[in-house]
Amino acid sequence: MTDSQASGPNNTNRSDPLYVGYMPAPDEHRRAVKRTLILLAAWLSFCAFTLVLTMPSPGEGVWENSNERVWEGFLTNDPYPMLLTPEETLLVVSMGKHGAHDQIDEFANSHVSLRGYELRRQGRRMIEMVPDSITPLGEAPSPQPTLSMLDIEPIDFTGEIIDGKCYLGAMKPGNGFAHRACAVLCLRGGLPAMFAEDDASPDEPLPLLIVDGSTQVPEHVMQYIATRVQMKARRASVGTLPVLIVDSSTIERANDFFGNPKTIVIEQSED
Protein backbone atom coordinates (compact mmCIF):
# COMPACT_ATOMS: atom_id res chain seq x y z
CA MET A 1 0.00 0.00 0.00
CA THR A 2 2.66 2.48 1.01
CA ASP A 3 4.64 1.50 -2.05
CA SER A 4 1.96 2.53 -4.47
CA GLN A 5 1.20 5.63 -2.48
CA ALA A 6 4.77 6.62 -2.34
CA SER A 7 5.40 6.43 -6.05
CA GLY A 8 5.69 10.18 -6.28
CA PRO A 9 3.89 12.95 -8.05
CA ASN A 10 3.29 10.86 -11.20
CA ASN A 11 0.21 9.13 -9.79
CA THR A 12 -1.46 12.42 -8.97
CA ASN A 13 -4.22 12.07 -11.49
CA ARG A 14 -4.93 8.38 -11.27
CA SER A 15 -8.38 7.43 -10.14
CA ASP A 16 -7.82 6.80 -6.49
CA PRO A 17 -10.97 5.43 -4.92
CA LEU A 18 -11.36 4.62 -1.24
CA TYR A 19 -14.28 2.50 -0.15
CA VAL A 20 -16.12 4.17 2.71
CA GLY A 21 -19.11 2.24 3.97
CA TYR A 22 -21.48 5.16 4.40
CA MET A 23 -20.69 6.74 1.02
CA PRO A 24 -21.63 5.49 -2.45
CA ALA A 25 -19.21 2.71 -3.38
CA PRO A 26 -16.65 3.37 -6.13
CA ASP A 27 -17.25 1.43 -9.37
CA GLU A 28 -14.15 -0.75 -8.90
CA HIS A 29 -15.47 -1.93 -5.56
CA ARG A 30 -18.96 -2.50 -6.91
CA ARG A 31 -17.60 -4.72 -9.67
CA ALA A 32 -15.37 -6.62 -7.23
CA VAL A 33 -18.29 -7.24 -4.87
CA LYS A 34 -20.48 -8.48 -7.72
CA ARG A 35 -17.81 -10.89 -8.88
CA THR A 36 -17.22 -12.10 -5.33
CA LEU A 37 -20.92 -12.74 -4.80
CA ILE A 38 -21.19 -14.75 -8.02
CA LEU A 39 -18.15 -16.79 -7.02
CA LEU A 40 -19.57 -17.30 -3.54
CA ALA A 41 -22.97 -18.42 -4.84
CA ALA A 42 -21.25 -20.91 -7.14
CA TRP A 43 -19.09 -22.25 -4.30
CA LEU A 44 -22.08 -22.57 -1.93
CA SER A 45 -24.10 -24.45 -4.57
CA PHE A 46 -21.13 -26.70 -5.33
CA CYS A 47 -20.66 -27.51 -1.64
CA ALA A 48 -24.36 -28.14 -1.08
CA PHE A 49 -24.52 -30.46 -4.11
CA THR A 50 -21.40 -32.48 -3.37
CA LEU A 51 -22.06 -32.77 0.36
CA VAL A 52 -25.65 -33.91 -0.19
CA LEU A 53 -24.55 -36.39 -2.84
CA THR A 54 -21.81 -37.85 -0.67
CA MET A 55 -24.04 -38.48 2.35
CA PRO A 56 -24.48 -42.21 2.85
CA SER A 57 -28.02 -43.54 2.58
CA PRO A 58 -29.70 -43.87 5.97
CA GLY A 59 -31.32 -47.16 4.95
CA GLU A 60 -34.95 -48.06 4.59
CA GLY A 61 -36.17 -47.87 8.15
CA VAL A 62 -39.77 -46.78 8.62
CA TRP A 63 -41.38 -45.15 11.64
CA GLU A 64 -45.13 -44.93 11.25
CA ASN A 65 -45.41 -42.30 13.91
CA SER A 66 -48.70 -40.91 12.68
CA ASN A 67 -50.40 -44.28 12.25
CA GLU A 68 -51.52 -45.57 15.65
CA ARG A 69 -52.37 -49.28 15.60
CA VAL A 70 -53.64 -51.95 17.98
CA TRP A 71 -51.80 -55.24 18.57
CA GLU A 72 -52.84 -58.34 20.48
CA GLY A 73 -50.57 -61.01 21.87
CA PHE A 74 -48.68 -62.46 24.76
CA LEU A 75 -46.66 -59.81 26.57
CA THR A 76 -43.39 -60.68 28.26
CA ASN A 77 -40.43 -58.86 29.76
CA ASP A 78 -37.99 -61.72 29.43
CA PRO A 79 -35.41 -61.28 28.03
CA TYR A 80 -36.78 -58.17 26.30
CA PRO A 81 -40.12 -56.41 26.44
CA MET A 82 -41.79 -58.34 23.63
CA LEU A 83 -45.22 -59.10 22.25
CA LEU A 84 -45.61 -62.62 20.91
CA THR A 85 -48.24 -63.00 18.22
CA PRO A 86 -48.96 -66.26 16.39
CA GLU A 87 -46.88 -64.96 13.43
CA GLU A 88 -43.93 -63.21 14.99
CA THR A 89 -42.17 -61.77 17.98
CA LEU A 90 -42.31 -57.98 18.20
CA LEU A 91 -40.04 -55.88 20.37
CA VAL A 92 -41.86 -53.29 22.50
CA VAL A 93 -40.30 -49.94 23.44
CA SER A 94 -41.56 -46.77 25.09
CA MET A 95 -41.82 -43.25 23.74
CA GLY A 96 -38.58 -41.25 23.57
CA LYS A 97 -35.32 -42.96 24.44
CA HIS A 98 -36.72 -45.34 27.04
CA GLY A 99 -37.06 -49.09 27.23
CA ALA A 100 -40.50 -50.47 28.11
CA HIS A 101 -39.50 -52.77 30.99
CA ASP A 102 -41.13 -50.70 33.74
CA GLN A 103 -44.35 -50.03 31.86
CA ILE A 104 -44.80 -53.67 30.98
CA ASP A 105 -43.86 -55.17 34.32
CA GLU A 106 -47.39 -55.15 35.73
CA PHE A 107 -48.81 -56.97 32.67
CA ALA A 108 -45.88 -59.27 31.95
CA ASN A 109 -46.68 -62.88 31.01
CA SER A 110 -50.30 -62.22 30.14
CA HIS A 111 -52.46 -61.88 27.08
CA VAL A 112 -53.01 -58.21 26.23
CA SER A 113 -53.89 -55.70 23.59
CA LEU A 114 -51.83 -52.54 23.29
CA ARG A 115 -51.66 -49.48 21.09
CA GLY A 116 -48.60 -48.09 19.41
CA TYR A 117 -46.67 -47.12 16.30
CA GLU A 118 -44.74 -49.50 14.14
CA LEU A 119 -41.02 -49.23 13.36
CA ARG A 120 -39.53 -51.65 10.86
CA ARG A 121 -36.38 -52.38 8.93
CA GLN A 122 -34.71 -55.48 7.55
CA GLY A 123 -37.54 -57.78 8.51
CA ARG A 124 -37.46 -56.60 12.09
CA ARG A 125 -40.57 -54.95 13.54
CA MET A 126 -40.87 -53.00 16.74
CA ILE A 127 -43.78 -51.37 18.57
CA GLU A 128 -43.42 -47.94 20.10
CA MET A 129 -46.06 -48.29 22.76
CA VAL A 130 -48.47 -45.48 23.65
CA PRO A 131 -48.22 -44.93 27.45
CA ASP A 132 -50.93 -46.67 29.52
CA SER A 133 -52.43 -48.33 26.45
CA ILE A 134 -52.18 -51.95 27.66
CA THR A 135 -55.51 -53.76 28.19
CA PRO A 136 -55.43 -57.26 29.77
CA LEU A 137 -57.42 -59.83 27.74
CA GLY A 138 -57.75 -62.55 30.39
CA GLU A 139 -56.16 -65.98 30.60
CA ALA A 140 -54.74 -67.70 27.56
CA PRO A 141 -52.21 -70.48 27.01
CA SER A 142 -48.80 -68.99 27.78
CA PRO A 143 -46.21 -69.44 25.04
CA GLN A 144 -43.32 -68.53 27.37
CA PRO A 145 -40.36 -67.84 25.05
CA THR A 146 -36.99 -69.42 25.76
CA LEU A 147 -33.55 -68.56 24.55
CA SER A 148 -32.31 -71.36 22.33
CA MET A 149 -28.64 -71.50 21.43
CA LEU A 150 -27.54 -72.22 17.87
CA ASP A 151 -23.76 -72.17 18.33
CA ILE A 152 -21.67 -73.98 20.88
CA GLU A 153 -18.49 -72.08 20.04
CA PRO A 154 -18.43 -68.29 19.48
CA ILE A 155 -17.74 -67.07 15.96
CA ASP A 156 -16.38 -63.74 14.63
CA PHE A 157 -18.62 -60.82 13.77
CA THR A 158 -17.71 -57.37 12.41
CA GLY A 159 -20.10 -54.44 12.37
CA GLU A 160 -21.65 -51.79 14.56
CA ILE A 161 -23.52 -52.05 17.86
CA ILE A 162 -26.61 -49.91 17.42
CA ASP A 163 -29.64 -48.90 19.40
CA GLY A 164 -32.57 -50.74 17.93
CA LYS A 165 -35.13 -48.00 17.95
CA CYS A 166 -33.12 -45.35 16.07
CA TYR A 167 -31.75 -47.87 13.60
CA LEU A 168 -35.18 -49.27 12.77
CA GLY A 169 -36.33 -45.79 11.77
CA ALA A 170 -36.75 -43.37 14.67
CA MET A 171 -33.64 -41.45 13.52
CA LYS A 172 -32.37 -41.62 10.01
CA PRO A 173 -29.51 -42.30 9.98
CA GLY A 174 -29.63 -44.09 13.33
CA ASN A 175 -26.05 -45.32 13.16
CA GLY A 176 -22.58 -43.94 12.57
CA PHE A 177 -20.24 -41.95 14.78
CA ALA A 178 -22.10 -38.66 14.30
CA HIS A 179 -25.05 -40.31 16.03
CA ARG A 180 -22.95 -41.61 18.92
CA ALA A 181 -24.40 -39.45 21.73
CA CYS A 182 -27.95 -40.39 20.78
CA ALA A 183 -27.15 -44.10 20.53
CA VAL A 184 -25.45 -44.15 23.93
CA LEU A 185 -28.37 -42.28 25.49
CA CYS A 186 -30.85 -44.75 23.98
CA LEU A 187 -28.91 -47.75 25.27
CA ARG A 188 -28.54 -46.17 28.73
CA GLY A 189 -32.31 -45.70 28.67
CA GLY A 190 -32.81 -49.43 28.18
CA LEU A 191 -33.61 -49.61 24.48
CA PRO A 192 -32.56 -52.95 22.97
CA ALA A 193 -29.05 -53.13 21.48
CA MET A 194 -28.75 -54.76 18.09
CA PHE A 195 -25.88 -55.61 15.81
CA ALA A 196 -25.67 -54.30 12.25
CA GLU A 197 -23.21 -56.64 10.60
CA ASP A 198 -20.98 -55.39 7.79
CA ASP A 199 -22.30 -56.60 4.48
CA ALA A 200 -25.53 -57.90 5.99
CA SER A 201 -28.12 -58.18 3.25
CA PRO A 202 -31.09 -55.84 3.68
CA ASP A 203 -33.50 -58.69 4.33
CA GLU A 204 -31.35 -60.46 6.89
CA PRO A 205 -33.07 -59.82 10.24
CA LEU A 206 -31.00 -57.74 12.65
CA PRO A 207 -29.88 -59.74 15.67
CA LEU A 208 -30.39 -58.47 19.20
CA LEU A 209 -27.43 -58.35 21.56
CA ILE A 210 -27.03 -59.86 24.98
CA VAL A 211 -23.74 -58.60 26.45
CA ASP A 212 -22.28 -60.36 29.49
CA GLY A 213 -25.61 -62.01 30.10
CA SER A 214 -27.60 -58.78 30.20
CA THR A 215 -29.89 -57.06 27.70
CA GLN A 216 -28.72 -53.72 29.15
CA VAL A 217 -25.40 -52.75 27.55
CA PRO A 218 -22.80 -52.33 30.33
CA GLU A 219 -21.26 -48.86 30.69
CA HIS A 220 -17.73 -50.04 29.83
CA VAL A 221 -18.95 -51.16 26.41
CA MET A 222 -20.40 -47.73 25.56
CA GLN A 223 -17.05 -46.60 24.09
CA TYR A 224 -17.61 -49.08 21.25
CA ILE A 225 -21.05 -47.80 20.33
CA ALA A 226 -21.32 -46.17 16.92
CA THR A 227 -17.89 -47.41 15.80
CA ARG A 228 -17.01 -50.50 13.82
CA VAL A 229 -16.15 -53.37 16.11
CA GLN A 230 -15.06 -56.97 15.92
CA MET A 231 -16.32 -59.46 18.48
CA LYS A 232 -16.89 -63.11 19.16
CA ALA A 233 -20.48 -64.13 19.72
CA ARG A 234 -22.72 -67.17 19.77
CA ARG A 235 -25.92 -67.12 17.80
CA ALA A 236 -29.19 -67.85 19.55
CA SER A 237 -32.85 -66.97 19.16
CA VAL A 238 -35.84 -66.05 21.21
CA GLY A 239 -39.22 -66.48 19.57
CA THR A 240 -38.64 -65.38 15.98
CA LEU A 241 -35.86 -62.98 17.01
CA PRO A 242 -32.22 -63.82 16.30
CA VAL A 243 -29.91 -62.99 19.20
CA LEU A 244 -26.12 -62.71 19.58
CA ILE A 245 -24.66 -63.67 22.95
CA VAL A 246 -21.41 -61.80 23.38
CA ASP A 247 -18.73 -61.62 26.01
CA SER A 248 -17.62 -57.98 26.34
CA SER A 249 -13.94 -58.96 26.63
CA THR A 250 -14.00 -60.04 23.00
CA ILE A 251 -15.20 -56.66 21.68
CA GLU A 252 -12.49 -54.62 19.99
CA ARG A 253 -12.43 -51.66 17.66
CA ALA A 254 -12.18 -52.58 13.99
CA ASN A 255 -10.31 -50.58 11.38
CA ASP A 256 -11.52 -47.05 10.92
CA PHE A 257 -10.36 -43.62 9.77
CA PHE A 258 -7.56 -43.62 12.35
CA GLY A 259 -6.00 -46.85 11.28
CA ASN A 260 -5.38 -50.15 12.89
CA PRO A 261 -7.67 -52.18 15.05
CA LYS A 262 -7.14 -51.41 18.65
CA THR A 263 -7.59 -53.91 21.39
CA ILE A 264 -8.70 -52.57 24.70
CA VAL A 265 -8.35 -55.06 27.51
CA ILE A 266 -11.41 -55.05 29.66
CA GLU A 267 -11.28 -56.67 33.04
CA GLN A 268 -13.77 -59.41 33.23
CA SER A 269 -15.92 -59.95 36.22
CA GLU A 270 -16.35 -63.59 37.13
CA ASP A 271 -19.81 -64.71 37.99
Add this chain to the structure above:
Amino acid sequence: MSSSYRTVQWNAHKKIYDLTIALAVTGFIVGFVILSRIFFPSPEQISTPILLIRACGICAILMLHLILIIGPLARLTPLAAPLLYNRRHLGVSFFSVALIHALLVVGFYGGFGVQNPLLAVLDAPDGSVPFEFFGFLALIIFGLMAATSHDFWLANLGHAWWKAMHMMVYLAYILVLAHVLFGPLRADSNVIPIVLISIGAAVVLSLHILTGTREVLRDFRDHAHCAQENDQSGWVDVCSVDDIPPDRAKIVQIENHERVAVFRHNDALSAITNICAHQGGPLGEGKIIDGCVTCPWHGYQYKPECGQSPPPYTEKIATYDIRVEGRRVLINPSPNPPGTHTEPASFEPWPEDQHD
Protein backbone atom coordinates in the same frame (compact mmCIF):
# COMPACT_ATOMS: atom_id res chain seq x y z
CA MET B 1 -8.30 3.22 26.07
CA SER B 2 -11.16 5.54 25.39
CA SER B 3 -14.38 5.48 27.31
CA SER B 4 -16.51 6.82 24.49
CA TYR B 5 -17.84 4.93 21.49
CA ARG B 6 -20.14 5.65 18.65
CA THR B 7 -23.31 3.65 18.41
CA VAL B 8 -23.65 1.46 15.33
CA GLN B 9 -24.66 3.60 12.40
CA TRP B 10 -27.03 1.99 9.97
CA ASN B 11 -26.56 2.74 6.31
CA ALA B 12 -27.48 1.30 2.94
CA HIS B 13 -24.33 -0.80 2.64
CA LYS B 14 -24.84 -2.45 6.01
CA LYS B 15 -28.44 -3.25 5.13
CA ILE B 16 -27.40 -4.79 1.81
CA TYR B 17 -24.61 -6.71 3.56
CA ASP B 18 -27.00 -8.10 6.17
CA LEU B 19 -29.68 -8.90 3.62
CA THR B 20 -27.12 -10.78 1.54
CA ILE B 21 -26.04 -12.81 4.59
CA ALA B 22 -29.66 -13.63 5.46
CA LEU B 23 -30.49 -14.67 1.89
CA ALA B 24 -27.33 -16.74 1.52
CA VAL B 25 -27.85 -18.55 4.84
CA THR B 26 -31.52 -19.35 4.28
CA GLY B 27 -30.85 -20.19 0.63
CA PHE B 28 -28.11 -22.62 1.61
CA ILE B 29 -30.08 -24.34 4.36
CA VAL B 30 -33.33 -24.59 2.40
CA GLY B 31 -31.40 -25.67 -0.70
CA PHE B 32 -29.56 -28.34 1.27
CA VAL B 33 -32.81 -29.76 2.63
CA ILE B 34 -34.53 -29.71 -0.77
CA LEU B 35 -31.57 -31.37 -2.50
CA SER B 36 -31.50 -34.06 0.19
CA ARG B 37 -35.18 -34.71 -0.29
CA ILE B 38 -34.62 -35.07 -4.03
CA PHE B 39 -31.59 -37.36 -3.79
CA PHE B 40 -32.87 -39.40 -0.83
CA PRO B 41 -36.54 -40.01 -1.55
CA SER B 42 -38.70 -42.08 0.77
CA PRO B 43 -38.06 -44.69 2.18
CA GLU B 44 -34.43 -43.56 2.29
CA GLN B 45 -35.35 -40.16 3.61
CA ILE B 46 -32.97 -38.56 6.09
CA SER B 47 -34.74 -37.26 9.23
CA THR B 48 -35.49 -33.53 8.96
CA PRO B 49 -33.82 -32.58 12.28
CA ILE B 50 -30.65 -34.37 11.18
CA LEU B 51 -30.77 -32.60 7.81
CA LEU B 52 -31.09 -29.28 9.62
CA ILE B 53 -28.23 -30.18 11.97
CA ARG B 54 -26.04 -30.94 8.98
CA ALA B 55 -27.16 -27.95 6.91
CA CYS B 56 -26.51 -25.54 9.80
CA GLY B 57 -23.17 -27.16 10.69
CA ILE B 58 -21.95 -27.00 7.10
CA CYS B 59 -23.33 -23.47 6.60
CA ALA B 60 -21.54 -22.36 9.79
CA ILE B 61 -18.20 -23.81 8.79
CA LEU B 62 -18.45 -22.19 5.34
CA MET B 63 -19.19 -18.83 6.99
CA LEU B 64 -16.26 -19.31 9.36
CA HIS B 65 -13.91 -19.82 6.44
CA LEU B 66 -15.22 -16.70 4.74
CA ILE B 67 -14.72 -14.69 7.93
CA LEU B 68 -11.15 -15.94 8.26
CA ILE B 69 -10.37 -15.25 4.61
CA ILE B 70 -11.70 -11.69 4.51
CA GLY B 71 -9.05 -10.35 6.93
CA PRO B 72 -5.93 -11.26 4.95
CA LEU B 73 -7.73 -10.62 1.66
CA ALA B 74 -8.41 -7.04 2.70
CA ARG B 75 -4.73 -6.62 3.45
CA LEU B 76 -3.84 -7.91 -0.01
CA THR B 77 -6.30 -5.80 -1.97
CA PRO B 78 -8.28 -2.67 -1.09
CA LEU B 79 -11.05 -4.07 -3.31
CA ALA B 80 -11.98 -6.44 -0.46
CA ALA B 81 -12.81 -3.47 1.79
CA PRO B 82 -16.59 -3.78 1.26
CA LEU B 83 -16.43 -7.36 2.59
CA LEU B 84 -14.45 -6.26 5.63
CA TYR B 85 -16.70 -3.32 6.34
CA ASN B 86 -19.47 -5.20 8.13
CA ARG B 87 -17.62 -8.38 8.99
CA ARG B 88 -18.87 -8.24 12.57
CA HIS B 89 -22.40 -8.86 11.41
CA LEU B 90 -21.11 -11.83 9.45
CA GLY B 91 -19.46 -13.01 12.67
CA VAL B 92 -22.61 -12.65 14.73
CA SER B 93 -24.70 -14.36 12.02
CA PHE B 94 -22.16 -17.18 11.89
CA PHE B 95 -22.46 -17.61 15.65
CA SER B 96 -26.26 -17.75 15.40
CA VAL B 97 -26.14 -20.48 12.74
CA ALA B 98 -23.60 -22.50 14.77
CA LEU B 99 -25.79 -22.04 17.85
CA ILE B 100 -28.86 -23.36 16.02
CA HIS B 101 -26.75 -26.35 14.92
CA ALA B 102 -25.71 -27.01 18.52
CA LEU B 103 -29.21 -26.52 19.95
CA LEU B 104 -30.66 -28.96 17.42
CA VAL B 105 -27.98 -31.50 18.36
CA VAL B 106 -28.67 -31.05 22.07
CA GLY B 107 -32.42 -31.23 21.48
CA PHE B 108 -32.54 -34.25 19.19
CA TYR B 109 -29.44 -36.28 20.01
CA GLY B 110 -29.42 -35.34 23.70
CA GLY B 111 -33.15 -35.02 24.32
CA PHE B 112 -35.97 -37.48 25.13
CA GLY B 113 -33.71 -39.62 27.31
CA VAL B 114 -32.68 -40.45 30.84
CA GLN B 115 -29.99 -37.74 31.07
CA ASN B 116 -29.84 -33.97 30.94
CA PRO B 117 -29.72 -33.23 27.18
CA LEU B 118 -26.55 -31.12 27.29
CA LEU B 119 -24.74 -33.66 29.46
CA ALA B 120 -25.93 -36.50 27.27
CA VAL B 121 -24.24 -34.83 24.30
CA LEU B 122 -21.06 -33.70 26.04
CA ASP B 123 -20.44 -36.69 28.30
CA ALA B 124 -18.81 -39.07 25.84
CA PRO B 125 -18.19 -42.59 27.20
CA ASP B 126 -14.64 -43.16 28.53
CA GLY B 127 -12.35 -44.15 25.68
CA SER B 128 -14.43 -42.47 22.97
CA VAL B 129 -13.34 -39.18 21.30
CA PRO B 130 -15.47 -36.32 22.72
CA PHE B 131 -15.90 -34.56 19.36
CA GLU B 132 -19.07 -32.79 20.50
CA PHE B 133 -17.06 -31.24 23.34
CA PHE B 134 -14.61 -29.72 20.83
CA GLY B 135 -17.59 -28.09 19.10
CA PHE B 136 -18.91 -26.90 22.46
CA LEU B 137 -15.61 -25.22 23.40
CA ALA B 138 -15.45 -23.55 20.00
CA LEU B 139 -19.02 -22.34 20.39
CA ILE B 140 -18.20 -20.80 23.79
CA ILE B 141 -15.31 -18.86 22.23
CA PHE B 142 -17.46 -17.70 19.30
CA GLY B 143 -20.16 -16.73 21.79
CA LEU B 144 -17.72 -14.59 23.78
CA MET B 145 -16.56 -12.93 20.59
CA ALA B 146 -20.08 -12.29 19.35
CA ALA B 147 -21.16 -10.92 22.72
CA THR B 148 -18.21 -8.52 22.88
CA SER B 149 -18.19 -7.56 19.22
CA HIS B 150 -19.93 -4.27 19.92
CA ASP B 151 -17.74 -1.15 20.09
CA PHE B 152 -18.92 -0.70 23.67
CA TRP B 153 -16.71 -3.62 24.66
CA LEU B 154 -13.84 -2.44 22.53
CA ALA B 155 -13.98 0.91 24.30
CA ASN B 156 -14.27 -0.61 27.76
CA LEU B 157 -11.97 -3.62 27.52
CA GLY B 158 -9.26 -1.69 25.74
CA HIS B 159 -7.62 -2.51 22.47
CA ALA B 160 -5.08 -5.06 23.61
CA TRP B 161 -7.61 -7.18 25.49
CA TRP B 162 -10.19 -7.00 22.80
CA LYS B 163 -7.71 -7.97 20.15
CA ALA B 164 -6.27 -10.81 22.24
CA MET B 165 -9.76 -12.17 22.75
CA HIS B 166 -10.55 -11.97 19.09
CA MET B 167 -7.33 -13.80 18.21
CA MET B 168 -8.89 -16.79 19.96
CA VAL B 169 -10.85 -17.30 16.76
CA TYR B 170 -7.87 -19.32 15.52
CA LEU B 171 -8.02 -21.63 18.52
CA ALA B 172 -11.75 -22.02 17.96
CA TYR B 173 -11.14 -22.74 14.27
CA ILE B 174 -8.77 -25.57 15.17
CA LEU B 175 -11.38 -26.91 17.61
CA VAL B 176 -13.99 -26.86 14.83
CA LEU B 177 -11.65 -28.77 12.52
CA ALA B 178 -11.12 -31.35 15.28
CA HIS B 179 -14.89 -31.42 15.91
CA VAL B 180 -15.59 -32.35 12.32
CA LEU B 181 -12.60 -34.60 11.60
CA PHE B 182 -12.93 -36.67 14.78
CA GLY B 183 -16.72 -36.63 14.60
CA PRO B 184 -18.90 -36.92 11.53
CA LEU B 185 -15.96 -37.40 9.16
CA ARG B 186 -14.24 -39.98 11.30
CA ALA B 187 -15.64 -43.16 9.88
CA ASP B 188 -16.76 -41.57 6.63
CA SER B 189 -15.74 -43.75 3.75
CA ASN B 190 -16.15 -40.80 1.40
CA VAL B 191 -13.11 -38.59 0.92
CA ILE B 192 -14.88 -35.60 -0.67
CA PRO B 193 -15.89 -33.87 2.59
CA ILE B 194 -12.32 -34.33 3.83
CA VAL B 195 -10.96 -32.89 0.57
CA LEU B 196 -13.30 -29.88 0.84
CA ILE B 197 -12.31 -29.13 4.41
CA SER B 198 -8.63 -29.51 3.52
CA ILE B 199 -9.06 -27.00 0.68
CA GLY B 200 -10.70 -24.60 3.13
CA ALA B 201 -7.95 -24.96 5.70
CA ALA B 202 -5.27 -24.65 3.01
CA VAL B 203 -6.77 -21.39 1.68
CA VAL B 204 -7.07 -19.91 5.19
CA LEU B 205 -3.53 -20.95 6.06
CA SER B 206 -1.88 -19.82 2.83
CA LEU B 207 -3.58 -16.41 2.84
CA HIS B 208 -2.43 -15.86 6.41
CA ILE B 209 1.11 -16.97 5.60
CA LEU B 210 1.15 -14.73 2.52
CA THR B 211 -0.02 -11.59 4.32
CA GLY B 212 2.07 -12.45 7.36
CA THR B 213 5.21 -12.75 5.25
CA ARG B 214 4.43 -9.52 3.43
CA GLU B 215 4.02 -7.74 6.71
CA VAL B 216 7.18 -9.17 8.20
CA LEU B 217 9.06 -8.11 5.07
CA ARG B 218 7.50 -4.66 5.23
CA ASP B 219 8.44 -4.29 8.89
CA PHE B 220 11.93 -5.45 8.02
CA ARG B 221 12.18 -2.95 5.17
CA ASP B 222 10.66 -0.20 7.27
CA HIS B 223 13.16 -0.99 9.94
CA ALA B 224 16.03 -0.85 7.46
CA HIS B 225 14.73 2.49 6.13
CA CYS B 226 13.70 3.58 9.55
CA ALA B 227 14.17 7.30 9.92
CA GLN B 228 16.75 8.11 12.60
CA GLU B 229 16.40 10.89 15.08
CA ASN B 230 18.66 13.82 14.46
CA ASP B 231 20.76 14.17 17.60
CA GLN B 232 20.73 17.93 17.90
CA SER B 233 17.16 18.95 17.18
CA GLY B 234 15.23 15.73 17.71
CA TRP B 235 13.46 16.28 14.38
CA VAL B 236 13.52 13.45 11.88
CA ASP B 237 13.77 13.59 8.10
CA VAL B 238 11.13 11.07 7.01
CA CYS B 239 10.56 11.50 3.27
CA SER B 240 10.25 13.90 0.39
CA VAL B 241 7.02 15.83 -0.24
CA ASP B 242 7.03 14.20 -3.68
CA ASP B 243 6.56 10.78 -2.07
CA ILE B 244 3.01 11.68 -1.10
CA PRO B 245 0.11 11.81 -3.59
CA PRO B 246 -2.54 14.49 -3.04
CA ASP B 247 -5.15 13.62 -0.41
CA ARG B 248 -3.23 10.49 0.49
CA ALA B 249 -0.55 9.68 3.00
CA LYS B 250 2.81 8.05 3.40
CA ILE B 251 3.20 5.83 6.42
CA VAL B 252 6.58 6.34 8.03
CA GLN B 253 8.33 4.40 10.71
CA ILE B 254 10.62 6.28 13.07
CA GLU B 255 13.00 4.25 15.18
CA ASN B 256 11.49 3.38 18.58
CA HIS B 257 8.23 5.14 17.79
CA GLU B 258 4.73 4.28 16.53
CA ARG B 259 4.02 4.52 12.81
CA VAL B 260 3.10 8.02 11.63
CA ALA B 261 0.84 8.90 8.68
CA VAL B 262 1.92 12.01 6.79
CA PHE B 263 -1.07 13.33 4.86
CA ARG B 264 -0.98 15.79 1.99
CA HIS B 265 -3.93 18.09 1.52
CA ASN B 266 -4.18 21.44 -0.30
CA ASP B 267 -0.41 21.63 -0.79
CA ALA B 268 0.25 21.28 2.91
CA LEU B 269 1.29 18.35 5.06
CA SER B 270 -0.01 17.16 8.42
CA ALA B 271 1.25 14.24 10.48
CA ILE B 272 -0.98 12.08 12.66
CA THR B 273 -0.69 8.67 14.28
CA ASN B 274 -1.30 5.80 11.89
CA ILE B 275 -3.63 4.13 14.40
CA CYS B 276 -7.37 4.81 14.20
CA ALA B 277 -9.08 5.46 17.54
CA HIS B 278 -11.87 3.09 16.56
CA GLN B 279 -10.37 -0.35 16.00
CA GLY B 280 -6.79 0.55 15.22
CA GLY B 281 -7.26 0.71 11.45
CA PRO B 282 -4.28 1.95 9.36
CA LEU B 283 -5.20 5.61 8.83
CA GLY B 284 -2.32 6.10 6.40
CA GLU B 285 -4.04 3.73 3.99
CA GLY B 286 -7.06 6.02 4.06
CA LYS B 287 -7.72 9.18 2.17
CA ILE B 288 -8.74 12.76 2.73
CA ILE B 289 -12.44 13.13 1.98
CA ASP B 290 -14.28 16.40 2.64
CA GLY B 291 -11.15 17.75 4.29
CA CYS B 292 -10.95 14.86 6.78
CA VAL B 293 -8.63 11.88 7.02
CA THR B 294 -10.98 8.94 6.47
CA CYS B 295 -10.11 5.54 7.91
CA PRO B 296 -10.13 2.71 5.34
CA TRP B 297 -11.75 0.27 7.75
CA HIS B 298 -15.01 1.85 8.89
CA GLY B 299 -14.72 5.43 7.71
CA TYR B 300 -14.10 7.25 10.98
CA GLN B 301 -12.90 10.76 10.16
CA TYR B 302 -10.34 13.13 11.67
CA LYS B 303 -9.25 16.63 10.75
CA PRO B 304 -5.61 16.29 9.68
CA GLU B 305 -4.41 19.47 11.42
CA CYS B 306 -5.79 18.61 14.90
CA GLY B 307 -6.63 14.89 14.91
CA GLN B 308 -10.20 15.59 16.06
CA SER B 309 -13.30 14.00 14.57
CA PRO B 310 -15.66 16.57 13.07
CA PRO B 311 -18.68 17.40 15.31
CA PRO B 312 -20.81 15.77 16.60
CA TYR B 313 -18.12 13.10 17.03
CA THR B 314 -15.52 13.38 19.74
CA GLU B 315 -12.71 10.93 18.87
CA LYS B 316 -9.21 12.34 19.07
CA ILE B 317 -5.89 11.01 17.86
CA ALA B 318 -2.30 12.13 18.38
CA THR B 319 -0.76 14.68 16.03
CA TYR B 320 2.91 15.38 15.28
CA ASP B 321 4.71 18.66 14.66
CA ILE B 322 5.81 18.81 11.05
CA ARG B 323 7.83 21.13 8.81
CA VAL B 324 9.17 21.14 5.26
CA GLU B 325 12.74 22.09 4.40
CA GLY B 326 13.29 22.34 0.67
CA ARG B 327 11.38 19.27 -0.42
CA ARG B 328 12.24 17.21 2.65
CA VAL B 329 9.63 16.48 5.30
CA LEU B 330 10.70 16.65 8.95
CA ILE B 331 8.74 15.38 11.92
CA ASN B 332 9.14 15.76 15.65
CA PRO B 333 8.76 12.12 16.71
CA SER B 334 7.22 12.91 20.11
CA PRO B 335 3.45 12.79 19.65
CA ASN B 336 1.30 15.68 20.80
CA PRO B 337 -1.62 14.81 23.08
CA PRO B 338 -4.64 13.60 21.06
CA GLY B 339 -6.54 16.48 19.48
CA THR B 340 -3.66 19.03 19.64
CA HIS B 341 -3.71 21.55 16.81
CA THR B 342 -0.49 21.62 14.75
CA GLU B 343 0.26 23.96 11.92
CA PRO B 344 0.21 22.16 8.54
CA ALA B 345 3.53 22.56 6.70
CA SER B 346 2.91 24.10 3.30
CA PHE B 347 5.19 23.62 0.28
CA GLU B 348 5.46 24.60 -3.37
CA PRO B 349 3.70 22.02 -5.56
CA TRP B 350 5.23 20.90 -8.88
CA PRO B 351 3.40 22.48 -11.79
CA GLU B 352 1.71 19.15 -12.74
CA ASP B 353 0.56 18.73 -9.16
CA GLN B 354 -1.55 21.89 -9.22
CA HIS B 355 -5.12 21.43 -8.17
CA ASP B 356 -7.77 22.73 -10.44
